Amino acid sequence: MIDKNIYRIHYLHCKKIYVALEELNIPYDLHLVNIGKDEQFTPEFLKISPNNKIPAIVDQNPPPEFGEGHLSIFESAAILQYLADYKKGKGAPDLYPKNPRERVKVNEWLYWQIAGLGPMMGQLNHFSSKNIDYAKERYSKEVDRLFGVMNKRLGEYEYLAGDNYTIADIASYTWLLNDNKLKATDTPYQNIKAWIERISARPAVKKAIEAAKAK
Ligand SMILES: N[C@@H](CCC(=O)N[C@@H](CS)C(=O)NCC(=O)O)C(=O)O
The missing domain is CATH 3.40.30.10 (Glutaredoxin)
Incomplete structure (x- = not known):
């Protein structure tokens, strides 16, 4: 325990x-x-x-x-x-397959979030309230690029590592759940939007998000 x-x-x-x-x-x-x-x-x-x-x-x-x-x-x-x-x-x-070919795909997308999406979204959030156009533009462009990469991947596969939901999806999901750009009806990232909806429907995810809100 x-x-x-x-x-x-x-x-x-x-x-x-x-x-x-x-x-x-x-x-x-x-x-x-x-x-x-x-x-x-x-x-x-x-x-x-x-x-x-x-x-x-x-x-x-x-x-x-x-x-x-x-x-x-x-x-x-x-x-x-x-x-x-x-x-x-x-x-x-x-959530973390032992099959080496599947596992390497999970690792790719897990580290993609840890080293790419997370830090870039973090910087964008930080600079969005600062009056520094260069930084805002830089991080905004990079987050858009990363969203584009993810959207393409989710057009080819149901989940980031392939056909199955894994810890790679969990890592990115919590970051994207409340992003206004992804929530918009006409978002250019429709595959990400659909993936968020799929994951949000999972009972364990609903429970976790409610628990987080309650604390
Ligand atoms: N790469 C780390 C990042 C964790 C992280 O950035 N945590 C922030 C909050 S979201 C933090 O603890 N900041 C406190 C500090 O920097 O002093 C992870 O994935 O666990």
Whole structure:
């Protein structure tokens, strides 16, 4: 059981973890680390997440191959991979296939979000309230380019890694869910819009998003 040590606040990286925990039927407790109040810099949290970022988890009962003692993990992709590989509950879907050809596709799109979409959308959000046209234009163009790449992919496949829903979809979904450009009826990114609707209809996703709102 993941116990009493999921550090969280309502940021998009953290919502990924909510969704994965619900999809995978993993019991968990949430702990608030308020980055607005610099709580990510406390010595206690830095032991878990030395890069002073949320999300992070502590599993009090990792599988035997991890040896004795609890296991802490920071970086959302590493958390998603661990949960899907080692903590999948009864009846939960396989979100991280073992088949190497399928797994490499999941990794591609997972890292695409972590290294591309996430940071670029983060910069765009940051600069949207600043009066620096160069930065706004740069990040806006890059986010549009990334949306275009994703939209093309989702025109060819139902999910980012192929035919099946995986942790790669979870990683991008929480970032795109509330994007106004994608919500618009006449969005040029219709394949992304349809993919968001498909994922939003999943019971575990509904539960996770409601839970995140309630906190
Ligand atoms: N690559 C990291 C990014 C995490 C991240 O950027 N977290 C932000 C909130 S969304 C944070 O904790 N910021 C606090 C800080 O930078 O001090 C991941 O995917 O987990």
